[in-house]
Amino acid sequence: MKVIILKSNLKSGLDVVGRGVGTTTNLPVLGTVLLEARNNQIKLSTTNLELATTKIVFGKIIEEGEIAVSFSTLSGIVNNISSERVNLEVKNINLIIKTDNYDARIQGLDTKDFPIIPTIKDKKEYLEIQGELLKSALQKTTMAVEVSDLRPEIGGLLFAVEPTGIKIVGTDSFRLAEATLSGKQIKNTFSKGLMITIPLRAAQELSRIIEDKESVQIYTDETQILFQTESFSMVSRLVEGKFPDYKAIIPKSIENSVVVDREELINGLKLTSSFSGRNSEVTLRIKDKKTLEIFSSDSSIGENKFLLPVKADGQDMEIIFNWQFLLSGVRGGQSKNVILGLNGEEHPAIIKSPEEAGYFYILMPIKP
Template sequence: MKVVILKSNLKGGLSSVERAIGESSNLPVLRNVLLKTNGNKINISTTNLELAITKTVSGKIIEEGGLTIPFSTLNNIVNNTTQERVSLEKDGNNFIFKTDNYEAKIQGLKEDEFPVIPKIKSENCIEFNPVILRKAVNKVISAAQMSEIRPEISGLLLDYQVTQIKLVATDSFRLAEKNISANQFKSDINHSFKVIVPLKTVQEVLRVFSDDEPIKLFIDDNQILFKNNNLQIISRLIDGEYPDYEQIIPKSIETELSVNKEHFINAVRLVSTFSGKNNDVNLALKNNKVMEVYLANQMLGENNYMIPTKTDGKDFENVSFNWRYLIDGLKVIDSENLIFGVNGNNRPAVIKSADDTSHFYILMPIKA
């Protein structure tokens, strides 16, 4: 293997794949990166056996081949070299990194010692405009949380229904759902299915894919592949049954408020200054016109913020929420005003846009 590559291309490739590096001391090769020629391109790959990322970059191929070397060593060299033109060459099991004024010889391993990157058997796919996919995922991802006790909620549910796709996330305290209509994606899959995509995989999709070209999703029994022309992420799916979340979606709302989004967010952030270890804030509706966000703290004092609202329903008082979770639901609403549905202090509240019926966020109150 012998190639010439621009530092910017190599640096960008390493940045794309860095979070799939493995941490296992039993398999030190998982801390390596695989560089391999592919026609007139260079594939840069990492894997932790749960997730694998491959970035394809341009370079001048003088001699084909491949080699795997420690990721951190190569990454440090690339980040600190000042020359743009870089020569990479395999010398036995050594890897020679050379610029006009610098040369390093890095001990590597044979290409066949690097784990095989799995492939998806299915040729059928779902194709998204990356902007649409990104916006949809960002609507729900804050409600997901890693859980070793309940691994099935450590990811996003992708519920494919042919004419629409539902993305769902929950951590058992809150739940978010976003519907993507058929005119927002292309697909040649004609049957319904549900899969749970690991949270880390979804986070990497948001991080490394650009908005410049479509993203294709390929799915088989236990894997999912996100792919465009020069980047692919393949991941194991989470095995298990996603919670029957639809039963907790409120069928009715006791009090529905129309609230200015920015006023609501500002009120919660200000009042939360007095919050304790429960991260709580209290809400009350007075005279069917004004919502009060308030909190008292024995050590600090008390504060409150009054927000004018349009209301349908009855007054309420002393309904408490985790202010961080509340902010997560408020900030993903796109419209100037939002609908806040309150069901007392024992049933879930609902946050949704005044203009968009495809998304909602449900949050359980903190019980007194």
């Protein structure tokens, strides 16, 4: 293999595939990146056997070939060289790197030892979503997920594909976030409904990698899912087990609907959190249908409160929340105002935006 590539192209490719590198010492090949130059394409691939990522980068191919080398070594070199033009050449299972003022030799591994990157054989049925929409939906829902050995079935995002669209749902049993993409926003060729759960790490990586203007095609089979664009592909195993039926916890009615300025509420939560203590508790007090008081205290520090105007349609109430979980839900939308649908101290609250029908966030209060 012999190629000429720009440092910026090589670095961007390594950045995409880097977090898919394995860390186990039992299989050193999982700590490598596979470089392939053939068919007028330069491909970089990594895998940890749970997740596999491939990125296509631009460069000039002089001789086709391939090699697997230590990802950390190659990445460290590329991040620190100053020259933009980089020459890569394979000689005797070694990768020779040359610039105008630097050269290095990295010992490689036989590419036969590199795991086969899995794929989906049957691609007749798929989803196609604009990158910007998918990234937004993933970012709004991944923050409600926490991996747990006790409940592995909720250690990822539910993709519920329906004729009318797709719902992406995440929960850690204390909170839940749902983002909906309507049928007009996606292309769906699946002949029937589909419910699969992708691991949290795969969802986080996907939201980091996707470019806004790319179209993402999604294929799946019984055990894995493939996300693919013109420049990258990512294959992940699916989470085993059935995602719980979450619809029962969605509030059917609201005791007190509180409309408040989003940025003011975010500021108030961050400000009062300084006194929230180890339990991260803040108390919301609705007063006279027009004032929201955010209060927190710590016996070893003191107390503070923050007042802001609101429009409420219910009775005065006082509810305790984890301020970090509450802040995540408030940040989920983009509109100027946010609606807090409160149902007392024993029932879940729902957070949504007046202008964004495709997203809501549910949070359980903390009992006094």
